[in-house]
Amino acid sequence: KITDLRLSLFTKSLMERMSSPLLPSLWSQVYEDLPQVSRLLSYIAYDWWNSLARQPFKVTVLMLAVVLLYAGLKLLARRLTARRQTTRPTAPTFFERAAAAAWIAPVSALPAIVSGLARYGGLDALGLLYYPSERISAALLRATVIFAGVAALVAAVLAPSDPGRRLVSLSDLTARRMTRILQAIAFVYAADLALTSIGRILYLPLSMSVMQSVLATLAIVGLLVMFLLTPFSPYAADGSQPAVDLARPRWLKVPLWLAIAVIMIALVLGYLALARFVSHQIVMTGVVVLIATLLFLA
Secondary structure: OHHHHHHHHHHHHHOOOOOOOOOHHHHHHHHHHHHHHHHHHHHHHHHHHHHHHOOHHHHHHHHHHHHHHHHHHHHHHHHHHOOOOOOOOOOOOHHHHHHHHHHHHHHHHHHHHHHHHHHHHHHHHOOOOOOOHHHHHHHHHHHHHHHHHHHHHHHHHHOOOOHHHOOOOOOHHHHHHHHHHHHHHHHHHHHHHHHHHHHHHHOOOHHHHHHHHHHHHHHHHHHHHHHHOOOOOOOOOOOOOOOOOOOOOHHHHHHHHHHHHHHHHHHHHOOHHHHHHHHHHHHHHHHHHHHHHHHHHO
């Protein structure tokens, strides 16, 4: 009964119809609620800043230690993942590259994750994480872990600066463009999750959550369109750029174009939760499939 009730509530909230973003009523409500939200955020920021000001030396040492920790781990990760010159007559096989990407991705993500954990632990040890700053910091830490992990995974698979490690036959220009776009999608996704958690913690008005969902969904849709308009140019050792059909590969681009159409129609009609859910599922499905495939190949 509990499972059925949860499913019913989920379906009801997902299919709830609200005011269309094309109508001025939504944005007028946002405008009315903005002063109240601004005062609340200013109060929280002012209170936390006063807490920081009571122990400036300890906070400065902590921030400096976090920066040095990140820089040191970043340098170590680069040295560990740098491809060493070998005298082997043949290039690494696809499965060798997949095995390398399977450990390069987590190593590359560690500097941001470890420094984020150190910052959180240090602030907690100094007594600077109390309600609501403790839960806000936890939401930001989760967003950092998600973004760092996905960004490192994308960079390990596409290897924009190292064609010898690239798992897909793409030109250097295409790999660099796709890496930037996919990492930007990961950033928007992680930021949306963090802002949603913060909105619940602070009990922000519904209009703020609706505005955030609309903007995040539109940002993901825009980045997906940029991704789909990127030609999948194959890698050529001589640096040539052969003509490529923008519609290829159709098995990937056609479903994504359909998903984008569904998202935009849902937004226009006021099904904002559905549009956000579909956009998030595109990101999560892509990440899960990529991780599962990489681990299977490795």
